[in-house]
Amino acid sequence: xxKTYTHPRFSYKQxxxxxxxxxxxxxxxxxxxxxxxxxxxxxxxxxxxxxxILDDNDTVSMGSRAVCYAKRTxxxxxxxxxxxxxxxxxxxxxxxxVFFKDALSYQFxxxxxxxxxxxxxxxxxQYYLEEYMVEAISRKQQVDLRWKHKITALEQKDGxxxxxxxxxxxxxxxxxxxxxxxxxxxxxxxxxxGAQWAGQAFQDRFLIADVIMSAEYPPExxxxxxxxxxxxxxxxxxxxxxxxxxxxxxxxxxxxxxxEKKPESIIPRVRAMLGDDRPFELExxxxxxxxxxxxxxxxxxxxxxxxDSAHQVSPFGARGANxxxxxxxxxxWKLKLVVDGDASEALIDSYHEERAFAADDNILNSTRSTDxxxxxxxxxxxxxDAVLRLAHECPFARRLVNSGRLSMPTPxxxxxxxxxxxxxxxxxxAPGTNAADAPVRVHDQDAWFLNQTGRGFTVLSFGxxxxxxxxxxxVQAKVLEVGKDIEDVSGHLAIRYGADPGTTYLIRPxxxxxxxxxxxxxxxISRALARAMAx
Amino acid sequence: MDLNLNPNIDDPDGFYKELIDSQRRMNDTxxxxxxxxxxxILANHIGDREVIRSALRMAGGRL
Ligand SMILES: Cc1cc2nc3c(=O)[nH]c(=O)nc-3n(C[C@H](O)[C@H](O)[C@H](O)COP(=O)(O)OP(=O)(O)OC[C@H]3O[C@@H](n4cnc5c(N)ncnc54)[C@H](O)[C@@H]3O)c2cc1C
Numbered sequence: 001x002x003k004t005y006t007h008p009r010f011s012y013k014q015x016x017x018x019x020x021x022x023x024x025x026x027x028x029x030x031x032x033x034x035x036x037x038x039x040x041x042x043x044x045x046x047x048x049x050x051x052x053i054l055d056d057n058d059t060v061s062m063g064s065r066a067v068c069y070a071k072r073t074x075x076x077x078x079x080x081x082x083x084x085x086x087x088x089x090x091x092x093x094x095x096x097x098v099f100f101k102d103a104l105s106y107q108f109x110x111x112x113x114x115x116x117x118x119x120x121x122x123x124x125x126q127y128y129l130e131e132y133m134v135e136a137i138s139r140k141q142q143v144d145l146r147w148k149h150k151i152t153a154l155e156q157k158d159g160x161x162x163x164x165x166x167x168x169x170x171x172x173x174x175x176x177x178x179x180x181x182x183x184x185x186x187x188x189x190x191x192x193x194g195a196q197w198a199g200q201a202f203q204d205r206f207l208i209a210d211v212i213m214s215a216e217y218p219p220e221x222x223x224x225x226x227x228x229x230x231x232x233x234x235x236x237x238x239x240x241x242x243x244x245x246x247x248x249x250x251x252x253x254x255x256x257x258x259x260e261k262k263p264e265s266i267i268p269r270v271r272a273m274l275g276d277d278r279p280f281e282l283e284x285x286x287x288x289x290x291x292x293x294x295x296x297x298x299x300x301x302x303x304x305x306x307x308d309s310a311h312q313v314s315p316f317g318a319r320g321a322n323x324x325x326x327x328x329x330x331x332x333w334k335l336k337l338v339v340d341g342d343a344s345e346a347l348i349d350s351y352h353e354e355r356a357f358a359a360d361d362n363i364l365n366s367t368r369s370t371d372x373x374x375x376x377x378x379x380x381x382x383x384x385d386a387v388l389r390l391a392h393e394c395p396f397a398r399r400l401v402n403s404g405r406l407s408m409p410t411p412x413x414x415x416x417x418x419x420x421x422x423x424x425x426x427x428x429x430a431p432g433t434n435a436a437d438a439p440v441r442v443h444d445q446d447a448w449f450l451n452q453t454g455r456g457f458t459v460l461s462f463g464x465x466x467x468x469x470x471x472x473x474x475v476q477a478k479v480l481e482v483g484k485d486i487e488d489v490s491g492h493l494a495i496r497y498g499a500d501p502g503t504t505y506l507i508r509p510x511x512x513x514x515x516x517x518x519x520x521x522x523x524x525i526s527r528a529l530a531r532a533m534a535x
Numbered sequence: 536m537d538l539n540l541n542p543n544i545d546d547p548d549g550f551y552k553e554l555i556d557s558q559r560r561m562n563d564t565x566x567x568x569x570x571x572x573x574x575x576i577l578a579n580h581i582g583d584r585e586v587i588r589s590a591l592r593m594a595g596g597r598l
Contacts, residue, residue: 386571396579 002283004212004242005127007059010134012148018165018172026052027339029163029176031151031189034061035126036307036324037182038133042080043332045140046455047509049339052174053143054165056150060130064208064284067123067238067246068318072409072434074118075511076329079454082132083118090122091239096221098403100388102228106398110406115492116437117448121406123219123240125210126321154179154192156301178335179303182324185293187309193300199293199363202314204374206288207249207260211270213280214243223403225388229272234373236316236403237273244283247273248315250373257287290314290370292363298327298352306331311359313366316373316404323362326409327355333456333509337533342475346534350417358410365405372402409434412512419506419515419528428498428516435511438492442485449493450511452480457514457529458507462499465520472529477506508532538589 017024028044030037033055044051069077069086077083094110112120137143152171153164163174181189190197222237224230233250240246249269251260259265266285274280293312298305307324331351337343375381390397411433412418418431429436437450452458457477459470464484469476482488482499497505504521506514506528515528544550558566578587 382567382571383575386568386575389568390572390575394576394579397575400575 003281004244004283005125007062007127008131008134010058010145010147012058012168013146014167014169015144015146017174018167018169021172023173023175025160025175025177026050027176028052028178028180028335029054029161029174030180030182031163032182032184032307032309033057033130033134033145033147034182034184034307034324035066035129035133035321036328037180038130038137039076039080039325040180040182040306040328040332041137041143041145042082042133042140043328044336045137045142046080047332047336048142049332049336050142051144052176053137053145054149054151055145055147058147060127060134062127063286064210064246066126066129066315066318066321067240068322068406069122069124069129070318070322070407070409071112071116071118071120073322073325073407074122075434075437075450076325077129078118078451079329079511080133081136082129085132086124086129087119087122089128089241090124091219091241092119092122093219093221093239094120095218096223096403096406098391098401099222099224099227100391101226103392105225105388105391106401115439115490117450118437121318123238123246125240125242125244128241129321151183151189151192154189154303156193156303159302161302177302177339180328180331180335181303181305181309182307182328183309185308185312187305189303190295190305190309193303195300195305196296197293198296199291199312200367201289201291202370202374203253203376204289204370205251205253205255205257205260206290207251207266207269207285208288209247209249209266209270209285210240210283211245211247211280212243212283213245213274213278215245215274215278225403226385227273229275230269234403235273251287255287261285261287292367292370294356294359294363298356299348304331304335304348304351306355310355311363313362314370316369317362317366317406318404319362319366319407322407323358326358327351329510330355337475342473343533343535350415350534354412354415354417357412357415361410362407369402369404373404417508417514417532417534419531421516423518425516425518426498428503429496429505429513431513431515433513435505435507435513436496438488438496439490440493441487441489447486449486452486453507454509454511456509457532459520459525460497460505460507461502461520462494462497462504463502463520465504467522470522470525470529472526472533472535475529475533477525477529506532536583536586538586538593540593 028051030053041053097107110120150166155162161179224235236248238246295310306327313319334347387400459479462482502519505516514532
C-alpha cells in the first residue's frame, strides 16, 4: 500500500469469445498494458486500427519505476491525448547539479528552447502515466482492454498468429493478424518466437527508494559522486509530485541485497543524506541490478516487439519508457498502412531499421553512463575520479562527467525512408529528425504547430500551394500552407524550419521529417511520400 | 596531423627532471592520480582524436 497513491483495480471480465468458445481473428493483439502497450493501443485507436490489449495483471505499475519523461515523449503523449495532463501534474525541471564529495562539481541546464508546447523534462511516477492512458483508452471504442489475460503460448501460422490465453475462467485461443509484444524486459513472447536477447548486466546494485517528505529543495536533478553521507558510491535525487522524492543509492556488487531492502537499513541512509532530523516516510524501496540488452530483430514474422521487451537500458538517462513510447510512435502508422493494404510489409521492416538504430544509440549512451558511475577496473576508477577532481576548475572535464545523458530522440539520419536533400539546406530540420514545434495561429486562435500534424502525412509549405493534398496511391498528405491554413505570427516556425518563401517539408505521421525542398513540386513530394512508405 | 614521435621538446633533460620532480613528494596513489589528470589535460590540449588514438596505441604497445 502506498501512502500517496491508491492503485486502481481494474475489473476482469470474461470476453464473449471465451464464453462462447469461439476462435476470433483480430487485426491486432497487443500483449502487455505497461506504458508502451498502452501507448500502442491509444495510437492504434487514433489511426483507426481496432485492437485488443491483454495484461496478466489488473492494475498500473507497482513500485519505483520510471520518473523522468523527456520532451519528445511528451509530444507523442500529447498526440495520444495525455500529454497536457502529464505536463500539468509532473514536476518540470531543467537544472542538473553534480556534486563530488561535498562540493558542487558542475551543473548543466537542459536549456529548453522557449516557445515549445512541451517542457524539456518532467518527473512523474510511472503509475500516473499508466492511469491516464487507461482512462483515455476507456473513451476509445476501438480498444478492447482486457485485464487478467496472460499469454502462455504463441504460434506463428501462415499469415496470422495463434495465441493461448489464460484467464480466471480458464484457457482459450485467440488469433491475430498482427501481435505487438509489449510484455516488458522479462518478455516470455521473446522466448516463444525464439529471439536472441543479448547484452550485459552491470556488476553493481542500486537501492531505489521513494521517500515522502516536505522539503524546500528546488526541482532539480542532484547527483553525488562519493558524498560524505554515502562514501565511495553515488547518489541521485529527483523530486516527484505529491512530495515524493526518488533517491538512488549505489550499493556496490558485494552488498547484501536482502539486508539493504529492509527499512532499518534504508532509513539511516536517507537520514544521513538529509543531514537533519526532518520527518520522512518510506513509500517504496527495491534493490536493482541494471542491464543493457537488445533483441536481435524487432520483428519475427507477424510478431513485433516494442519497449522493454525489445531493449533494456540502465535508468541513468531515463531512456526506458521514453524510448519505448517512441517505438510505438514509429510503428503504429506503419502498421495501419500495411493492414489497410496501402504499403507492403517492407514498411514494417523499416520499424526495425529505425528503432533498432535508436535502441543501439540509447544502449550506447546508457552503457557509457553506467561505465562512468560503476567503473569496471581500478584504472578506470582512477580516471573517473581524476575527471571529477578536474571538473571544478577545468571546463573541458565537466563535459566528461557522465551521470546520465538524458533521453533525446535519435534522428534516423540514414533511414531508407528519408529522401535526402537535393541541394544544401542550411538550418531547419533535416530528414530523419523529429519535427520542431512552434507557436502558430489557426482560425484566429493560438495553437501549436505540432498539434496540426500527426494525423497522416502532412505537407508543410511556406508559400502558396496550388493543391489541398499530395497523394501516392490512396494515401494523401494534407497540405498545411503557412499564411493560409496556419499563421506564423511570431516567425518562430520559419526560423526553426530554415524557411524561405516556397520551402516545403513532408512530415510523417510520427512527426518525423521525410523530405524537404526549396520549392513545392507535387511530383517530387509524391515520390518522397512513396519512399516514406517503403514503396 | 600525425603523432609526432621525433624530438619536439627543447632541453630534454630539463623537461625530464621537471616531470620527475613534480611527483617527487607523492606516494604511489597520489602520483597515479596526477598521471591521470595529466593525461586528461594533455589529451584535451591536443584535441585531435586521430593523434590521441595513435598515442594511445603507441603507449599501449600496439603500434
Ligand atoms: C528504477 C527504475 C527507474 C526508471 N526510470 C525511468 C525513467 O526515469 N524514465 C524512463 O523513461 N524509464 C525509466 N525506467 C524504465 C521504465 O520503467 C520501463 O522502460 C518501462 O516500464 C517499459 O515499459 P513496457 O510497457 O515496455 O514494459 P512494462 O512496464 O514492464 O510492462 C509490461 C506489461 O506486460 C505485462 N505482461 C508481462 N507478461 C505478460 C504475459 N505473458 N501476458 C500478458 N501480459 C503480460 C506486465 O504485467 C506489464 O503490465 C525505469 C526503470 C526502473 C526499474
